[in-house]
Amino acid sequence: MIAASVTETIQFYHLDPMNVVWHGNYVQFFENARCALLDQIDYNYPQMDQSGYLWPVVDMRVKYVRPCRFGQEICITATLKEYENRLKIDYLITDAKTGEKLTKGFTIQVAVEKATGEMLFASPECLISKLEPLK
Template sequence: MISASVIETIQFYHLDPMNVVWHGNYVQFFEQARCALLDLIDYNYPQMDASGYVWPVVDMRVKYVRPCRFGQKIQTTATLIEYENRMKISYLITDAQTGEKLTKGFTIQVAVEKASGEMLFRSPDFLIDKLEAMN
């Protein structure tokens, strides 16, 4: 499968009153890795828009294994694990130095035709062809 990773250092503004990363910020870490993955396949949000489709997130899960802390370098990896009928992307956040697993999750996005607002039950053929050529 196709994967991309980003590395980030946890900043003060990521923290909650308990001095660990606030749970909602993990979604931003996922988004950064997802954008790196979509750039890799040349189908990030501008290309989606130009293709006539939008891809809203319709489901998301996050499993918090260990907290991220101020100054910690984390690596977030996004892996495309399904694309025929929807885009399912799995995420893994690890400590960039030790490799310790910190958080995991996934998102599901579906194709919606921009002009009609109709959801497709299958990914557009051009995207399937593009991804199969990459594998």
């Protein structure tokens, strides 16, 4: 499957009062990697909008394995796992230097027709046509 990785250095503004990354910031890290993945298939949010479909996140899981700390460089990898009926993307955050697993998770997005607000039960052809050649 298709994967993309981004790196980020943990900044002071990422931290909570316990001096570890606040749990809500992991969602932003996932989003950064997801956008890199969607860029690879030329179907990021502007292209989704132009195709007439919105792709809201309808489910998400985050499993915190070890905390991220100030100054730490992390690698966030997003891997496309499903696309025929929905977009399921798995995420893995590791320490960029040691490779130690820090966090993992997934998101699920579904196609919604922009004009009608109707959810599709299968991914639209505009997405399938971009991914089938890459299989």
